[in-house]
Amino acid sequence: MKKSIFAGALLGAALTVSPAFAADSASGLPEVDTSVEPCTNFYQYACSAWNKAHPIPSDQSRWGSFAVLSQSNQEILRAALEKVMAEPRPGNQRLADFYGACMDDKTADDKGWAPIKPTLDKVEALHDLKALAKLLADLHSQGINAYFAFGSQTDFEDARKDIAAVQQAGLGLPNRDFYVRDSEKDESRRKEYVAHITRMFQLIGDSAEAAQTKAETVMRIETGLAKASLTLAELNDPQLTNHKKPVAELSNLLGDFDWAAYFAGVDAPQVKSLNIAEPDFLKAVQTSFAAESVDDIKVYLAWHVLHARAPWLSKAFVDENFAFYGKVLTGAQELKPRWKRCVALTDDSLGEDLGRYYVEASFGPEHKKRMLEMVKELKAAYDSDIDTLAWMSPATRKKAHEKLAAIIDKIGYPDHWRDYSKVVVKADDLVGDIERATRFESERDVHKIGKPHDKAEWGMTPPTVNAYYDPTENDINFPAGILQPPFFTMTADDAVNFGAIGMVIGHEMTHGFDDQGRQYDKNGNLKDWWTKEDAKKFEERAACVVDQYGSYTAIDDLKQNGKATLGENLADNGGIRIALAALKKRLAGKPDQKIGGFTAEQRFFLGFAQVWCTNTRDDAIRTQAMSDVHSLPEFRVNGTVSNSEEFAKAFACKADAPMVRGAKACRVW
Numbered sequence: 001m002k003k004s005i006f007a008g009a010l011l012g013a014a015l016t017v018s019p020a021f022a023a024d025s026a027s028g029l030p031e032v033d034t035s036v037e038p039c040t041n042f043y044q045y046a047c048s049a050w051n052k053a054h055p056i057p058s059d060q061s062r063w064g065s066f067a068v069l070s071q072s073n074q075e076i077l078r079a080a081l082e083k084v085m086a087e088p089r090p091g092n093q094r095l096a097d098f099y100g101a102c103m104d105d106k107t108a109d110d111k112g113w114a115p116i117k118p119t120l121d122k123v124e125a126l127h128d129l130k131a132l133a134k135l136l137a138d139l140h141s142q143g144i145n146a147y148f149a150f151g152s153q154t155d156f157e158d159a160r161k162d163i164a165a166v167q168q169a170g171l172g173l174p175n176r177d178f179y180v181r182d183s184e185k186d187e188s189r190r191k192e193y194v195a196h197i198t199r200m201f202q203l204i205g206d207s208a209e210a211a212q213t214k215a216e217t218v219m220r221i222e223t224g225l226a227k228a229s230l231t232l233a234e235l236n237d238p239q240l241t242n243h244k245k246p247v248a249e250l251s252n253l254l255g256d257f258d259w260a261a262y263f264a265g266v267d268a269p270q271v272k273s274l275n276i277a278e279p280d281f282l283k284a285v286q287t288s289f290a291a292e293s294v295d296d297i298k299v300y301l302a303w304h305v306l307h308a309r310a311p312w313l314s315k316a317f318v319d320e321n322f323a324f325y326g327k328v329l330t331g332a333q334e335l336k337p338r339w340k341r342c343v344a345l346t347d348d349s350l351g352e353d354l355g356r357y358y359v360e361a362s363f364g365p366e367h368k369k370r371m372l373e374m375v376k377e378l379k380a381a382y383d384s385d386i387d388t389l390a391w392m393s394p395a396t397r398k399k400a401h402e403k404l405a406a407i408i409d410k411i412g413y414p415d416h417w418r419d420y421s422k423v424v425v426k427a428d429d430l431v432g433d434i435e436r437a438t439r440f441e442s443e444r445d446v447h448k449i450g451k452p453h454d455k456a457e458w459g460m461t462p463p464t465v466n467a468y469y470d471p472t473e474n475d476i477n478f479p480a481g482i483l484q485p486p487f488f489t490m491t492a493d494d495a496v497n498f499g500a501i502g503m504v505i506g507h508e509m510t511h512g513f514d515d516q517g518r519q520y521d522k523n524g525n526l527k528d529w530w531t532k533e534d535a536k537k538f539e540e541r542a543a544c545v546v547d548q549y550g551s552y553t554a555i556d557d558l559k560q561n562g563k564a565t566l567g568e569n570l571a572d573n574g575g576i577r578i579a580l581a582a583l584k585k586r587l588a589g590k591p592d593q594k595i596g597g598f599t600a601e602q603r604f605f606l607g608f609a610q611v612w613c614t615n616t617r618d619d620a621i622r623t624q625a626m627s628d629v630h631s632l633p634e635f636r637v638n639g640t641v642s643n644s645e646e647f648a649k650a651f652a653c654k655a656d657a658p659m660v661r662g663a664k665a666c667r668v669w
């Protein structure tokens, strides 16, 4: 699983905010809140002024620097798309038609739910389990992942090639905890979910009573699947999803299913073996098939068709979808304007077509050059850091150096743009366009099976405000979208940039050595390179971080999940240490010049903290704490700095200050 710096789009409630952020001075420094001591609550000190000045817009569930940048990137894309529509040329007709079809809400309203009628008819025509395989293959190819998901993945044993994989899927709520967690709030969310499904069925003509029965059926089937699903924390351990088996094993686990028809339906190549990521989950699908009538299976499938396309049908469906996924799960008050939803959809569907325009507008050779310099310096700092780890034996240390040296960086955008010429886009057929674009991606993915793994491919589009480490490629990836203020400010001094984008670089590198990444070798194979004793010492040190973050309360009765967020917290703690070391090296021998009253090290920590300044709605906090491997912004800042002796020194904190963990401080890297 790729590890990113941020969760990105949360349930379609993508990030966005006011362009007021751009008003922050060229120094890149935030305005601090002098009523709070930095050693008492550094997040408040660095962020409360920003947070006060940036209330959450009504169409958002959170508003932070990430979101502001993301919105400004969206505006660049919107301008590009409007230009493409005004001056259609042979090379950009596809984009113009796609975005045009999406913006045409009048046609969407006129069509009602007619665009999904053919797919619902296919579901309705299902008469026995034998025919389910072909139907499910068709739905999966359209991106409707009922029951399970199928596609390619890098081979755990040999990262040079891609193999087939089956994975758990099929839930309408974010993950298993939403079905099984026991609290009043969880219970009320489940009730709202059932009510939402009921209203969706009513929208396609069911009576209130019939729709209610159907919603309960969906809830029953999904709860069964949820209970058999791995948890968020378990999904971080690649060993728990590593089960390469002969294809015949599929029939042992899920026998009531025509696998041959399924593979033919998704156009998969012949394979002898595949990774059955969660075998117990497939057993649960078998149990569900045996327990449910064909009519009830049809209800479940129809719900997933409705759910997948609701945001792009007529207003009644769009509003109902927002009422649950926007309001209930994230607290957003109002639907985003259509252009924002359509820019995001175009980025999702034809991302590398659209991405070129973003790169042209926002990313130059100077960006790339400065990033390359920083990556080189961060890598050197990491290399020295490994030698300071007293707990690690020379044997493991040597391997760690080798793995670090092998990390590849990808910066900005792909060398080769994806060719979408096979995707048929029609100016008056939005849902058809989405379906065809999704089929193109699904086929592209399935056709990778059995082929050499392509490391040049990107897992994020160029305008994305995010970054990731891929353990199977051992590479760090920085889309052009994040190489902008406040992460990367061309006019800001080194201290601020090292605290912001420098920390992001260090964060991604540390993922190569977190609880998940450390299990892969320098070639991206899942292969243990640790001595037993060193692995044990790693576990002990990591447990300190699990306890630390697990003690933070997200909201009400809900704590931060220390285990699920471990990899990200290790990356934050390692990242800040490495970035500061690299900064010190760059500034060595130069006088420490104060800017805005702050020393270089103080500016470094402020540059780090301001990246995380965020206002978040309560419902979004709850959803994030249950479904996201990233800690909440406040803990990302305070959790990290309170482990840092250098932070305490930089701000002259007393030993008993809340931001000083002292002897309790955790350190792995």
Ligand SMILES: [Zn+2]
Residues within 6 Å of the ligand: 003, 004, 005, 006, 507, 508, 511, 567, 568, 571
């Ligand atoms: Zn990360």
